[in-house]
Amino acid sequence: MANTHNRRLEVTVISGEDLRINDRPIKNNAFVTVKADSCCSPLSQDSTKPDAQGESYPYWDEKLHVELPAGSRYVIVEVRRRSSSAGDKLVGTAWILVSDFIGDYTPENYLHFLSYRLRDAKGLRNGIINISVRVVSLSYKGTSSSSSHPPPMVPVCRMPVDQENHGGTVTGVPVWYPNQWKA
Template identity: 35%
Template sequence: MDPIKTRSLEVTVISGENLCIVQKPVTEDVYVVVRTESLKCWTTKMAKQGGESLSSGHSTTWNERLMVEAPLHAKSITFEVQCKTSKGLVRPIGLARIAISDVVPKDEACSEVLNYRLRNWEGRRSGG
């Protein structure tokens, strides 16, 4: 059986604003899990709190570059923001599913900054 062909994507997870669970701000132990329609996933480090954002909410900053392997058949990348509770449980905050065609540069020398709103697993707006 032939191995699945993949492509490498360089993704930088920059920041999130107004991250909330049940309308309560989440301020510590927040990280992002990146999946590319495969069993493999990539995880950022725990975020740093950046203070007030432009929209007068709290900003969480990762500014972390990940080298992600995506199968050639993959149509999307999922970014799931999660946090660890004081009891050590993992709580999902929200996710963004992004089309691969949005992140694969049309020009090799080109890089883009994209912004997405987090959704819950039912597709409703998540966060603040």
């Protein structure tokens, strides 16, 4: 059964490494914007405050919250540098597959620590971004929900265990997800 409701992501932007503009290390004021790709609804995005002192190795440790519409395939992380004279300049972008933190056998509210290579506007390598991602459920104690609606019902599938004949082991059933291995 497909999940048709939106999810809320808690993305903690931890730090950046070796950030550059025009092959020169950035000096200050780097910030990060996180948004979900969406073909059917307006983009939800959130941004960190600029790091005033981190130079090309900024440290934010800021929690951002983004709505992830059903059907989204990517979360887009953009690192920019704020400048009073030239406006915001793109440092690099990382397109993170939603399957990197949703699915598999990880429980809801599991905290994923991830690092991604950033690419500049020309597609060249331009530093690394370190983040953590958690899919936040309404029942998670670390969040508050202004809605009085209960969380959506999710079907539970269980495998019976034959303790008498097989010593309590579970026989797994392989499951194939289409497009799982496409980049």
